[in-house]
Each structure stands twice: as structure tokens, then as C-alpha cells.
Amino acid sequence: MAFASPGVKLHMEFKKEFLEKLHTAKKIIFFTGAGISAESGISTFRGKDGIWNKMKPEELANFNAFMRNPDLVWEWYQHRRDIVHKAQPNAGHTAIAKLEKFLDVSVVTQNIDNLHRRAGSTKIFELHGNIERNFCVDCRTFYNMPELELTHGVPKCKKCGGLVRPDVVWFGEMLPQDQFAGGEKAAEQSDICFVVGTSAIVYPAAYIPMSAKQAGSFIVEINIEPTELTRYADYSLFGKAGEILPEILDIVK
Numbered sequence: 001m002a003f004a005s006p007g008v009k010l011h012m013e014f015k016k017e018f019l020e021k022l023h024t025a026k027k028i029i030f031f032t033g034a035g036i037s038a039e040s041g042i043s044t045f046r047g048k049d050g051i052w053n054k055m056k057p058e059e060l061a062n063f064n065a066f067m068r069n070p071d072l073v074w075e076w077y078q079h080r081r082d083i084v085h086k087a088q089p090n091a092g093h094t095a096i097a098k099l100e101k102f103l104d105v106s107v108v109t110q111n112i113d114n115l116h117r118r119a120g121s122t123k124i125f126e127l128h129g130n131i132e133r134n135f136c137v138d139c140r141t142f143y144n145m146p147e148l149e150l151t152h153g154v155p156k157c158k159k160c161g162g163l164v165r166p167d168v169v170w171f172g173e174m175l176p177q178d179q180f181a182g183g184e185k186a187a188e189q190s191d192i193c194f195v196v197g198t199s200a201i202v203y204p205a206a207y208i209p210m211s212a213k214q215a216g217s218f219i220v221e222i223n224i225e226p227t228e229l230t231r232y233a234d235y236s237l238f239g240k241a242g243e244i245l246p247e248i249l250d251i252v253k
């Protein structure tokens with residue numbers, strides 16, 4: 001395991017090994033979490049300014065809370081949508097998108113902020129949903145954000161009048177099976193797996209880098225601090241995703 005310090009050129013040893021891997025690597029996967037969007041101004045969940053320090057997940061991010069007080073939960077997601085809409089993809093998201101020109105890249109993300117897509121990535125598995133999509137809790141009709149007439153409080157389904165909720169995974173809910181299965185397959189087939197800006201403690205999402213590891217993929221973590229995954233990683237590069245990922249792009253191109 002070797003480390004790069006923030007703000008300096010990537011460690012020579014890592015660079016050498018990464019270049020060697022690139023000779024034969026066919027598929028690369030990026031497993032991302034809230035930390036990749038931190039430099040876009042979107043709060044992470046844990047840590048000192050984390051969302052879960054200020055908000056109780058059981059009052060907002062679960063189905064019972066929504067049924068008890070749909071307007072409150074909807075309002076909170078509207079607030080998060082406003083933040084996401086004002087945010088722009090950062091140099092980290094953009095570097096991953098640009099890598100598609102050179103390599104077979106899959107993105108498996110825990111983020112709901114849609115920033116990978118806005119940055120131009122095309123092969124994305126969204127394990128926790130997407131804040132731009134919504135669906136009716138009664139008939140499961142899907143609504144994209146602009147289609148919803150935003151009246152005060154939670155919108156109602158145009159077909160059946162049911163409550164419309166954001167298509168995000170709440171506590172106690174299953175992950176979208178197609179997205180998880182697709183992400184797991186991409187992990188198992190990958191030659192190199194970057195794990196970026198995630199505490200890697202929320203399961204089942206955190207099985208993704210473990211599947212890659214078990215399949216023999218080269219695991220490279222990018223984070224500002226050590227995580228649960230650090231001991232499994234071949235390399236941990238400590239620094240900001242928005243600074244390190246462009247350096248990775250420079251090595252590849």
C-alpha cells in the first residue's frame with residue numbers, strides 16, 4: 001500500500017504500477033459516494049458537517065415518515081433538489097466522464113445527485129436512486145422532475161391521485177435490483193476499481209468494491225482520510241477527488 005499526499009504529484013510507485021495495469025486493463029469501474037460531490041458544494045452524510053448530524057434519517061428518509069408527514073419529507077427533498085440544481089459537476093466527475101474516451105468505464109454510484117450524468121458519463125448504475133425521478137406510491141407511475149406540477153406540498157399522481165415520492169432508496173428499503181446486479185457485474189469484470197469519496201460502510205452498496213476485490217481487480221481508493229476500505233485497497237490516495245482524478249486522467253491520456 002502506498003500513499004500520495006494532497007497537493008503533490010501522484011506517488012511514483014503508484015504511477016508505475018497503474019501504468020503497468022493499464023497495458024492490459026480492459027474495464028475500469030468507479031464506485032463513488034458523497035465525497036465526490038463535496039467539492040460541488042453538496043454535503044456528505046457523515047463527518048463534521050454531515051447531513052446525518054443535523055437531520056434524523058428516521059424522520060425523513062424512510063417510508064413511514066413519508067406516510068406520516070408527506071409534505072415535510074417532500075419539502076426536505078425539494079430543498080435538496082434546489083442544492084443539486086445549483087451545483088455543477090466538478091473536476092472529479094468530469095475527469096471520470098472524459099476517461100470514457102480512452103477506456104471502458106462504468107460508474108457505480110451511491111449518490112442521488114445526478115452529477116455523473118450531467119458531467120457526461122454514460123454507463124451509470126445508481127444504487128440509491130436519483131432525486132430527479134419520482135413515482136406514485138400507489139400505481140408506480142414514474143415522473144421526471146419537470147413533468148410534475150409543483151403545487152404546495154407533495155404532488156399527486158395524475159393517473160390515480162396517489163402520493164408521489166422521490167425515487168430514492170430510504171432506510172429499510174431494497175436497492176433497485178437491476179442497478180445493483182449491473183453494478184456487481186461491472187465490479188466482477190473490472191480490472192481496476194477506483195473507490196472514490198465514500199465511507200464504504202453502508203451495505204449492500206459497500207459489497208461492490210468487495211466483489212471487485214474478490215474477483216482480483218486492482219483496488220485504488222481516493223479519499224481525504226482512511227476508511228473501512230483502506231486495508232483492502234491496493235493503493236489509497238489521500239486527497240481531494242477533484243484534484244486526484246484529473247491527475248489520473250492525465251496519466252491515461
Ligand code: OAD
Pocket residue numbers: 032033034035036038039044045046047050061110111128169170171196197198199200201202222223224225227239240241242
Ligand atoms: P459518507 O458521508 O458516509 O462519506 C463521505 C466520504 O467522502 C468520507 O469518507 C469522506 O472522508 C470523503 N470525502 C469528503 N470530501 C471528499 C473529497 N473532496 N474528496 C474525496 N473524498 C472526500 O457518504 P457515503 O459513503 O456516500 O444512503 O454514504 C453512503 C450512504 O449513506 C449514502 O448513499 C446514503 C447515506 O445514508 C442512503 O441515503 C440510502
Ligand code: ZN
Pocket residue numbers: 136137138139140141157158159160161162
Ligand atoms: Zn398513481
